[in-house]
Amino acid sequence: METSKIRVMVMQNGQMKGLYHADLTYIDNIPYAVFKWETVPEGDPVPVARVRLDPRGLMKLPANSSVEYQYRAAIEDPRQPEF
Numbered sequence: 001m002e003t004s005k006i007r008v009m010v011m012q013n014g015q016m017k018g019l020y021h022a023d024l025t026y027i028d029n030i031p032y033a034v035f036k037w038e039t040v041p042e043g044d045p046v047p048v049a050r051v052r053l054d055p056r057g058l059m060k061l062p063a064n065s066s067v068e069y070q071y072r073a074a075i076e077d078p079r080q081p082e083f
Helices: none
Strands: 003-012 015-027 030-038 046-052 058-060 069-076
Touching: 003 030, 015 046
Parallel strands: 003 069
Antiparallel strands: 003 015, 015 030, 030 046, 058 069
């Protein structure tokens, strides 16, 4: 599965957490921000903490940027908060 890097504004429980870098991948031609992958012995890693993105919100960044894309809307963090 091919991935790129994306910068996203992340919320958790309705509160802004800040800008985070995630992997951008496509599953069945649908873009997802992936925060966590699970390694499986049978093949490629599987995205287990992911958020479906609206392709209209993807913005390609200049080549000298540390990530390839930025998402124009805030997304809810799919991971459980750490206490």
